[in-house]
Amino acid sequence: MRSSSAQRGEAVDVTRQALLARLDRFLPDPEYREFFAWALSAKNPDRDLFTRIIALTQLGNLTAELLAGLSDAAEWPILLRHAVPVNLYQIFEVVSDNLGIGLAVPGARPEVRDLLLDFDTVATDDLRHPSSRPVTELLAPLRARCDRISGFEQSLTAEHQRKITDRYRADRGLADAPAALEYSVWCGLVANLVSGRDVLAAIADTAGERAVRTATIERYTAVDRTVRHLDRTRAELLGTGSKAILVTATLGYFATVFGEMSGTDRGYLAALRDGSLMASFETAAVLVRLQNDIGTALLHMTCTERADLFASVRRRHDRNAGASTLQILARAADEPPLNRFRKDLAHNEFNICLSALHTAEDAAEGFRILIDDLDYFARRYARLRRELEQQFAELERRLRDRRGIELARRFVDFHEHLYSHRYDTLAGDYAI
Template identity: 55%
Template structure:
């Protein structure tokens, strides 16, 4: 096993062990808790598949990418333990993220139920961030359980068939075939775990200035998701800002900033960089880069305008007879490697900066012109934001005594730049299958 593969495997193992130790507190439903315990054990013949479904494999890869060779006061074992609260939160954040599947599609009875659940969950999560309590998350979320019971966790997954197969294996191995329906309707337990894990992140950095930052920017995340799900028709800059806020990049980097800058040997320059906004600005730049990577994909972002124009001319020549508008063209061409992120969001009905109003862009000529204009805009923004981030990190390097958060921010962006070169359903792809 190569060195990097060893670290990836070790980070996954530590995360798995920590998750096992928290199942009793995170998962209130005993059937789902027993399933999770089995799925994380050597008894599960599809253990590697389950690790990918819940995002644990790529989180292990990300942890290794961030920390291997990072110089500082902590050794590898300590760094992995420090990453554990964030990794566990990200695992159960997949549950609430997956509620967004189908939300970009026209409203139906099913999407209406999902929107109601997502709105109610977000409201509860935001209230808990604004005014923390010791009330168990299961109690706070008790009133949404009926809504959750109407939703299939399989359908609200990027890997519905794989998810169902792991559940089927559990039912066969334990002889509990009647448990299948309860496990399919397990969204409520996952949301309880999401809220409890979010609290653990804040508890791990309690009392730091970073705690306030993470709390505030996690709250911004929920507010942005609410605005997106309301069906935004804002300007491109506003859509871009909401998209960057709707992911957890700034809170995640803020957590590690607190770990390195405040816990242990206090770096006063770190606190000043938080207070004057310069460190947060760098985190926000990283968030915007990752949002653009996530929605558009690295290959399409890095193409020159001429190459994009040639790509679409080729696609148009191939599909023009069957595609009266740009929405149909993008769907017909979705298997092209350059469109791997478009393919994911089209198949799953998820928000995408470039696809939010694809159906309303008129005929093929006008629609292509608008889409290419979007891609040129975001390609230019991506290059500019890369330069901006490098300048921000260079300036911070002159101030901070502990520079690990600078290198970690850079590595975080590079990791996702590589991740989003690949199909989301490939071994090298997304956090989940």
């Protein structure tokens, strides 16, 4: 069952209202908090744009797509409320994710790299050893460094953020926009940890909490491996990359909602204990990583079609002698099959298929490496798609409440469709 526009709108609105209600907890800086509240309100003529660039719109779409038809009308609002903590965490997880922009080349931007690593250390310690210590206190040692980094420039949406800030300044009659609006990284990182704590609090004392906590810790430790460029083989790159996104934790959270909080399912508890439930979600995470980095079109091409595509790219875009593979790809990045490469090339972000190209001796070698890697990853994708369906079919035989598995299946399908589009359009601008 596909979600209706009414359900998508309701999911967006519920998430927006929940965010507004929590701003005092999430955002410690009063100037930034006041701006955020204004930007989410009807006073902002660009409210729709703001909700889109903070990923709220697409998260609402995803929520409605995942939950449509999984409940009766009476339970729908309850499921929406369950989705709120995850959605708010995803909104502020983007802040730490954005610190990875520009770090695809080893040694690049050491001040941002070290800040991200130090933040991940704090986040991991807080997850491993939960306490009631205020997040502002935990992150206080990082504030001075955060305040030197533009949150606008360390993002994919600097132009839109400046436009909305100018609107705010004009609406409030300010000569200049407060510096806190642009240099808001510390505030966003506080919100990241607070909202992450909220996710685990929402499933506290359940059997699933430990698995979700473990998967969330792995998100931060995997980002560290990526930023430190510790992985060398394709299998390592893919394995770490699949843990550096919140897919496993998110699916584990919803499985807990259906398997425990909506009624105890003994089959779910048994599958959680023997590891088969979380193993299926880990497979889903690998698939979403491949979708995110490579894109739907390239994954579904045949080997011959991919070889022909890149031969054509070289003929049309290799204009100077000595150009590297990455330079040629950047010139060709508007071609639809290269939608996902376009984002990572433009912002120097990590991509499992592009990292090896930085050391290629010339374009010919680079394209050989790229095509071989794509063939390998596409084969993995096709095989894992089949394996995931087998995993889901086995789980469905064991579970009384199968809604968590159907939600996970929809999750993979949603992202496969999403990543067939350009990242800078509404149809394709959300990445989990």
